[in-house]
Amino acid sequence: MTSTPGTLIELFSDLNGGRWTESMRVLEGGPVYARIMKRLAPLGGAMNNVEAFRTLSASIANLLRLDLGVILVGGWKKMAELRRYTDREKYRPDETMIVELTRHTVTSTHKPILDIVADGLKIDAVPFDLELTITLDGALLEIRDGKILAVTPGSCKIGGELKCEGFEIFKRNSAPVTLNGRWTFEEPVQIPLPKRERTGGR
Numbered sequence: 001m002t003s004t005p006g007t008l009i010e011l012f013s014d015l016n017g018g019r020w021t022e023s024m025r026v027l028e029g030g031p032v033y034a035r036i037m038k039r040l041a042p043l044g045g046a047m048n049n050v051e052a053f054r055t056l057s058a059s060i061a062n063l064l065r066l067d068l069g070v071i072l073v074g075g076w077k078k079m080a081e082l083r084r085y086t087d088r089e090k091y092r093p094d095e096t097m098i099v100e101l102t103r104h105t106v107t108s109t110h111k112p113i114l115d116i117v118a119d120g121l122k123i124d125a126v127p128f129d130l131e132l133t134i135t136l137d138g139a140l141l142e143i144r145d146g147k148i149l150a151v152t153p154g155s156c157k158i159g160g161e162l163k164c165e166g167f168e169i170f171k172r173n174s175a176p177v178t179l180n181g182r183w184t185f186e187e188p189v190q191i192p193l194p195k196r197e198r199t200g201g202r
Helices: 019-027 031-043 049-064 068-076 080-086
Strands: 096-101 104-110 113-118 121-127 129-137 139-144 147-152 154-164 167-173 177-179 183-190
Touching (some): 019 049, 031 113, 031 121, 049 113, 049 154, 068 104, 068 129, 068 147, 068 183, 080 096, 080 139
Antiparallel strands (some): 096 139, 104 129, 129 154, 139 147, 147 183, 154 177
C-alpha cells in the first residue's frame, strides 16, 4: 500500500509515556504477575517486579502498531453491499467504479502475544485481547473487476479496548481525525464472491 494511513498507536497518542506503566499496574496481584515472578525466581533476580512491569509497558505499544489500512480493508471485504461489484454482467472488468460508503463501522479483533525474555531466555508469553471499533464517514473506494484498487478514507474515529487475561489495560476512544490522501494498494484487494457463486449456484 502506498500513502499509508499509519498505525493505531498514532491515534492513541494519549497513552504515550508513563501512561502505559500506569495501565499495566492493574495486573499487579493477578495471575499474569504471579506467574512471571514465579518463573523469574530461579534466575536469581535477573529481573525484579519493577523491571518486569517496565518490560511489559515498553513493549505494549507495539500491540497497537497495526496498519489501519489493512484493518479497514479486511472489514470492507465483508460488506455485502460491495459484493455486487463482482458481477461482471453488470460491471465490466475494465470499468472503474467510485463507490461512496456512508457512515459505517468496521470491527476488528486481535489476539497479540508479548514474549517476556530475561537473560536471553523466554520465561513467559503474555496473551492480550484487542477489540477495535472504527467508525468512518465519507470513504470513497475505487473498484474494478471486483477488486478494491484504492480508497480515499474520509473522517475516522476509533474505539479500542485492550485486555490481558480478563484484566482491562485500557479502554479509549480516539479524537475524530480526517485521514488525508489516497491509499493505493500494490495488489488490488479481491472482494469475495457472493456465496451462491462460490458454491456454483447450489
